[in-house]
Amino acid sequence: MEWKLEVVPVPVSDVDRAKAFYGEQVGFAVDLDRTVPGGMRIVQLTPPGSGCSIHLVTGGAPGSLSGLTLVVSDVVAAQKELAGRGVPVGDVVHFDNGVQVKGPGTEPWSTMAFFADPDGNAWVVQERPRGAGGQDGV
Numbered sequence: 493m494e495w496k497l498e499v500v501p502v503p504v505s506d507v508d509r510a511k512a513f514y515g516e517q518v519g520f521a522v523d524l525d526r527t528v529p530g531g532m533r534i535v536q537l538t539p540p541g542s543g544c545s546i547h548l549v550t551g552g553a554p555g556s557l558s559g560l561t562l563v564v565s566d567v568v569a570a571q572k573e574l575a576g577r578g579v580p581v582g583d584v585v586h587f588d589n590g591v592q593v594k595g596p597g598t599e600p601w602s603t604m605a606f607f608a609d610p611d612g613n614a615w616v617v618q619e620r621p622r623g624a625g626g627q628d629g630v
Contacts, residue, residue, distance in 0.1 A: 499536065499545050500560065503552030504611050510548045511535050513609055517577045520546070555612030567619035568596060571605040574617070581607040581617070 504510035514520045520537035523545060527533045538545040539562055546560075564570040567584055574581040584605050586597025596603045600621035608614045 497544055499547050501549045501552070502546045502560075502609070502613055503554050503556055504548050504550065504609070504613070505554040506610075507533060507535055507548050507550060509610055511537070513579075514546065514548075517579050518574065519577065555608075558614040559616060560613065561616040561618050563618050563620045565620055565622075567603050567605055567617055570617050574605075574607060579607050581605050 502510070511522065511525065514537045515522045518539075520539050522535070522537050524534055524536040535548040536545050537548070542562075562570075571581055571584050582605055583594055584596055584603060585592050585594055586599070586602040586604070587593070588597060588599075588602070596619075601618060603619040605617045606614065607617070
């Protein structure tokens with residue numbers, strides 16, 4: 493039996509604002525935007541190439557998620573793309589002996605950039621080392 497994590501709820505204060513941020517700025521595909529009987533709105537978006545989506549939810553604690561991680565083959569290119577779309581993304585950094593240093597690193601999985609959505613949900617964009625497998629590992 494396979495157990496796959498395919499949808500992560502992201503608590504937001506304004507679904508329309510969050511949908512615009514993730515869809516138009518971050519570049520996620522809007523898979524679903526529907527109101528079901530009872531008035532609950534379901535907005536689901538998926539990062540390019542991902543098997544896992546996010547579901548924007550209200551009623552939780554907006555901004556309470558931290559460490560959601562997007563894995564990419566080139567974090568420098570991803571950071572530039574996000575910045576070009578107006579996403580408030582930080583510089584590319586790496587960790588060297590537990591210390592954060594500006595710029596790409598040489599150790600596997602150590603290079604990343606950080607951003608947050610308008611509610612403060614915190615994301616990591618992490619570079620997958622070549623040959624580590626996954627959808628874009630070679």
